[in-house]
Amino acid sequence: MTPSPATTLHLVSCVPRKRDQPVAAKDLYCSDWFRKARAYVEMNGGPWQILSAEHGLVDPDSVIGPYEKILTKMGVAERKAWAARVLEQLRPILAAVDRVVFLAGARYREFLHDVSAKPMRNTDPDRNICPYHAVVRISMISKKVAERGCVVLPGFAGTGYGLDRFR
Numbered sequence: 001m002t003p004s005p006a007t008t009l010h011l012v013s014c015v016p017r018k019r020d021q022p023v024a025a026k027d028l029y030c031s032d033w034f035r036k037a038r039a040y041v042e043m044n045g046g047p048w049q050i051l052s053a054e055h056g057l058v059d060p061d062s063v064i065g066p067y068e069k070i071l072t073k074m075g076v077a078e079r080k081a082w083a084a085r086v087l088e089q090l091r092p093i094l095a096a097v098d099r100v101v102f103l104a105g106a107r108y109r110e111f112l113h114d115v116s117a118k119p120m121r122n123t124d125p126d127r128n129i130c131p132y133h134a135v136v137r138i139s140m141i142s143k144k145v146a147e148r149g150c151v152v153l154p155g156f157a158g159t160g161y162g163l164d165r166f167r
Contacts, residue, residue, distance in 0.1 A: 007046055007047070007096065007097045007098050007099070008044070008046050008097065008098070008099045008100070008101055009046070009047050009048065009049065009093060009094070009097040009099070009100050009101070010040075010041040010044070010046070010047070010048040010049075010101050010102075010103060011048070011049055011050075011051050011057075011100060011101070011102050011103065011104060011108075012034070012037045012038065012041060012048060012049070012050050012051065012103045012104065013050075013051045013071075013102075013103065013104035013105060013108045014029055014034075014050055014051060014052045014053055014054075014058075014071075015029045015031040015033060015034045016031075016070055017029065017030050017031040017034075018030065018066040018067070019066060020066055021065065021066070022063050022064060022065035022066075023063060023064075024060065024061050024062065024063055025050050025052070025058045025059065025060050025061070025062050025063070025064050026038060026050070026060035026061065028064060028065075028066065029050070037103045038060075040103070041103070047093070047096075047097065048060060049090075049093070051071075051086065051104055051108050052064070052067075053067075053069040053070055053071040053074070053082070054067040054069040055067075056082065056085040056086045056089050057085075057086050057089035057090060071107050071108060072105070072107045079107065079110065079111060080111050082111075083110075083111030083112050084111075086112060087112065
């Protein structure tokens with residue numbers, strides 16, 4: 001009997017750059033980084049969700065409008081409350097997955113460390129990150145997308161999303 005493949009849930013952070021009208025969440029965020037992260041998770045298949053500073057956890061097909069809230073500009077108490085909301089939204093989803101992979105910065109992950117009791121591989125050994133989830137670097141995303149023949153847009157240096165680490 002062959003074991004079934006692990007189901008991975010990808011959690012992708014929102015970005016400040018958004019379209020100016022309501023659309024599916026996966027189409028709302030229009031930065032280079034978000035397009036690469038989306039291409040990566042869609043290429044890998046499986047479920048994915050967006051970590052929205054305004055809405056918490058968002059299904060990529062849910063229609064939402066633009067907003068101005070930015071998680072990195074929130075205080076600690078507000079980020080803790082946001083994380084508690086996201087954890088509640090995640091509970092029903094976590095039962096169906098074996099692994100959670102974050103494509104998100106430290107502020108999005110900092111209070112989500114107990115997202116799952118399932119062991120996860122840490123793909124960012126340079127940082128002190130909880131071993132219960134994986135963090136994927138944008139350079140690895142670009143490499144994987146390029147290997148599969150998808151278009152990879154050039155990065156923007158100094159964007160704060162790790163795009164300046166590769167060319």
